Amino acid sequence: MKPYLQLFDFSKKINYRNEILAGLTVAMTMIPESLSFAILAGFPPLTGLYAAFIMGLVTAILGGRPGLISGGAGATVIVLIALMKSHGIEYVFAAVAFAGIIQILVGLFKLGKFVRLVPQPVMFGFVNGLAVIIFMSQLEQFKTIVNGNVAWLSGTPLYIMIGLVVLTIAVVLLVPKITKAIPASLVAIIVVFIVVLVFNIDTKLVKNIASISGGFPPFHIPKIPFDLETLKIIFPYGLIMAGVGLTEGLLTLNLVDEITETKGNGNRESIAQGIANITNGFFTGMGGCPMIAQTLVNLSAGARARLSGIIAALTILIIILVGAPVIERVPMAALVGVMMMVAIGTFEWMSFKVINRMPKQDVFIGISVAVITVWLHNLALAVLIGVIISALVFAWESAKRIRANKFIDENGVKHYQIYGPLFFGSVANFNENFDVANDPEHVVIDFIESRVFDMSGIDALNKLTEKYRLANKTLQLKHLSEDCKRLLKDADEIIQVNVVEDPNYRIATER
Numbered sequence: 001m002k003p004y005l006q007l008f009d010f011s012k013k014i015n016y017r018n019e020i021l022a023g024l025t026v027a028m029t030m031i032p033e034s035l036s037f038a039i040l041a042g043f044p045p046l047t048g049l050y051a052a053f054i055m056g057l058v059t060a061i062l063g064g065r066p067g068l069i070s071g072g073a074g075a076t077v078i079v080l081i082a083l084m085k086s087h088g089i090e091y092v093f094a095a096v097a098f099a100g101i102i103q104i105l106v107g108l109f110k111l112g113k114f115v116r117l118v119p120q121p122v123m124f125g126f127v128n129g130l131a132v133i134i135f136m137s138q139l140e141q142f143k144t145i146v147n148g149n150v151a152w153l154s155g156t157p158l159y160i161m162i163g164l165v166v167l168t169i170a171v172v173l174l175v176p177k178i179t180k181a182i183p184a185s186l187v188a189i190i191v192v193f194i195v196v197l198v199f200n201i202d203t204k205l206v207k208n209i210a211s212i213s214g215g216f217p218p219f220h221i222p223k224i225p226f227d228l229e230t231l232k233i234i235f236p237y238g239l240i241m242a243g244v245g246l247t248e249g250l251l252t253l254n255l256v257d258e259i260t261e262t263k264g265n266g267n268r269e270s271i272a273q274g275i276a277n278i279t280n281g282f283f284t285g286m287g288g289c290p291m292i293a294q295t296l297v298n299l300s301a302g303a304r305a306r307l308s309g310i311i312a313a314l315t316i317l318i319i320i321l322v323g324a325p326v327i328e329r330v331p332m333a334a335l336v337g338v339m340m341m342v343a344i345g346t347f348e349w350m351s352f353k354v355i356n357r358m359p360k361q362d363v364f365i366g367i368s369v370a371v372i373t374v375w376l377h378n379l380a381l382a383v384l385i386g387v388i389i390s391a392l393v394f395a396w397e398s399a400k401r402i403r404a405n406k407f408i409d410e411n412g413v414k415h416y417q418i419y420g421p422l423f424f425g426s427v428a429n430f431n432e433n434f435d436v437a438n439d440p441e442h443v444v445i446d447f448i449e450s451r452v453f454d455m456s457g458i459d460a461l462n463k464l465t466e467k468y469r470l471a472n473k474t475l476q477l478k479h480l481s482e483d484c485k486r487l488l489k490d491a492d493e494i495i496q497v498n499v500v501e502d503p504n505y506r507i508a509t510e511r
Contacts, residue, residue, distance in 0.1 A: 014305045018183075019217060022301035023311025025186040026294050029342075030056070031316060031327065032335050033291075034072040035210050036140075041081045043089065043286050045210035046320070048072045051285035053316045058276035059290070060309025064269025066387055067256055068249075069294040069309055070276065075248055076289050079241045083234070091234060094222040097281025098238030100274040103246060106206035107270030112250055120371050121362040122386035124351045129373025130381060134293050135343035136374070138336045141204065156357055160203050161333050168192050168337025176244075183301030185338045192334035206326035206335075214320050217283040220294060229415040242274075245289030249273055252290045259299055293342050300345065361393045399425030402450070413442045419449045424456035431460060436467045448479040458484060 030052050038048030051072030059070040076099075080092050106112060118126075142153050142161060153161055168188045175184035196203060206212070224230050253264045273289060280287045319327050357365055369386035376382065402420035409415060422430055437499050452458060461477065461484075468475040 014307060015302065016307065018302035019305055019307040019452070020311050021183050021186055022298050023308040024315055024380070025183045025189070025301050025338075026298050026308065026312040027315035027319070028186070028189050028327075028330065029297055029335055029338055030069075030071050030291070030294050030312065031212060031308045031319065032209060032332065033074075033204055033293075033339075035108050035206075036210065037072055037074045037077045039210060039288055041077045041286070041349040042084050043077075043092070043211065043401040045334070046214045047089075047284055049212055049214070049316060049320055050283060051280055051288045053313050053320070054217065054279050054283060054285045055273075055276045055288040056309055056313030056316065058279060059269070059270050059272045060273060060306050060313060062268070062272040063306075063309075064253055064266055064272065065256060065262070065264025067260060067295065067304055067308070068099070068253060068264070068269070068290050068297050068301055069248070069293060069312065070273070070288060070290045072286050072288040073245075073248065073291050076241050076245050076287055078246055080237060082235045085300070087233060090222045090224050091230075092286065093220070093281045093284065095222050095237040095241065095281075096285070096287035097222070097278045098234050099245065099287065100242040100279075100281065102239060102242035102274070102279030103270050103277060104274030106242070106246060107267045107272075107274060110267045112246065112266030112270045118251065118254075118387055119362075119365070119381060119390045121366040122383055122390060123251065123254070123356070124348050125366040125369025125386055126373060126383055127255065127348050128351065128366070129347060129370035130292055131139040131343045131347035132370070132374045134346060135340055138339050138343075141332050141336045157203070160201060161336075164192055164196070164201075164203060164331055164333030165337040165340070168334050168343055172338065172341045177493035180302070185297055185301060185341070188338060189330065189334045192331050192337070196331045197329070201331075204332040205328060206330045206332060208332070211324065212320060212328060213324035216317070217285065219282060220284050221282065241277075241287065245277070245287075246270055246274055248292070249290040251383065252292045252295055255292065256295060256299065260304060272389075292346065293339060296342050296346055297338070300342075365393070398423070399429060402426040402429050406433075408440065411442075412440050416443070416445045417449065418445060418447055421451055421453055422447075422457035422460065423453040427456050427460045430457075431464070434464065436471055436473070437463075438474060439468075441472075442476075442481070443468060443473060444476045444478060446478045447481075451481065452484045470484055 029048065034048035034052040035045050036048075038045050038051075051070075055070040055072065059068065063070070083095055084092050142158065143150050144153055144157070145151075152158075168191075171188035171191050172184045175182070175187045195201070249269055250266045253266060253269055257264055269290075277287045279285070294312075298312075301308075351366065358366075359431060365386055368389060369382050371384035372385055380473075398421055402418065402422060405417040405419065408413055416433065418430075418433075420426065452461065465475050465477075
């Protein structure tokens with residue numbers, strides 16, 4: 001069924017109460033985060049809220065899976081800070097729209113499936129590093145401005161902030177033991193809001209970050225020259241933003257798949273992200289991607305359909321239009337407490353239980369990804385480095401697996417039965433198996449239990465055949481795949497027709 005029809009698929013049982021309450025809770029946690037990221041990047045505050053509304057609504061309706069929440073995420077915004085400082089907000093809007101075009105192309109060409117190549121240790125490191133970032137980012141709310149300088153809270157304001165955060169966490173932990181009918185996070189926000197209001201407690205509120213009142217996102221064509229020079233400026237930013245958004249989005253989608261034991265569609269999510277970012281570019285939003293923290297808040301509140309994401313987006317719009325005076329009085333301590341609990345829930349505590357049973361290289365990869373994530377605050381780069389390290393480790397381990405079973409038959413022909421993959425990493429070990437000088441005049445190398453994977457392997461075979469030719473010895477290669485036979489030099493002279501064809505290998509297909 002098409003994604004925009006799933007909302008109205010009454011054959012599926014939807015808990016509307018959970019969906020609505022989860023959507024309201026998500027909106028409460030998304031507003032301060034979107035505002036903070038916008039202010040951090042030097043954007044007008046409303047561009048963050050517009051991004052939360054547009055990303056949330058479009059991806060909730062068209063995205064690759066129910067339950068996934070998108071908004072004005074910090075990872076994508078950070079990419080645009082330099083462009084904002086050098087060329088201004090109009091170029092930012094253009095870069096956001098350009099990133100959307102790239103994401104749509106990725107989805108149309110079905111490239112989103114390659115996120116499956118991210119190994120589990122990298123996922124552990126990604127999630128654990130992200131949990132630390134979410135937790136550490138909340139500590140910023142314990143700071144204030146004193147004489148134009150940023151300083152930590154102290155004295156009574158600090159004790160009040162800590163007390164309200166502890167109260168929030170206590171409510172989040174206590175409510176599920178009483179009832180699961182209402183999301184604990186929403187109850188905690190309401191309780192702390194009432195306590196601060198009734199006792200007139202002086203503490204940091206949402207309005208202390210920025211005003212959130214405004215109108216409907218206006219249609220706006222970026223005021224930039226539409227020429228090749230402009231493309232050169234926005235291309236690198238759009239490309240990086242698209243990559244960061246897709247990496248975070250597809251990894252988050254995989255995480256939701258594991259939690260809900262269902263399967264999403266990465267290519268559809270890529271297209272939805274692209275459409276949402278293009279819309280952002282033309283409706284003054286700062287763009288974004290799926291937000292793992294808000295997604296986990298949504299899932300922990302019991303949401304499993306698309307309705308919660310739509311409710312969250314529409315709630316943000318209503319707050320912008322008419323509800324700002326109320327929401328601006330929500331204590332930041334309540335939101336900090338909720339997000340801290342999300343961070344604790346995000347962390348893969350199971351990784352500590354299995355660490356003694358994991359290979360040492362996997363432990364190293366997981367820790368490396370987590371450290372890079374926390375250190376650089378660049379989730380895409382951390383995952384990329386983790387994948388590269390995993391690939392190198394895999395190549396090294398695979399290189400050691402190639403071997404040869406050697407025997408001479410009754411006709412005096414020496415046979416080499418090759419086992420393991422022949423590729424750039426295993427060429428040296430492959431060559432060590434042969435004794436050209438002492439081999440008989442007729443030699444056969446059988447690849448029925450092996451496969452040549454790259455040009456390094458092809459080159460190794462060419463050089464080996466040349467050595468036997470110079471020694472005036474006959475060499476036959478059996479059971480090579482068709483692609484290898486086409487690439488080998490002088491194939492007609494040295495290759496025996498395959499008796500058993502190699503299977504067709506496919507990587508990361510949709511099935």
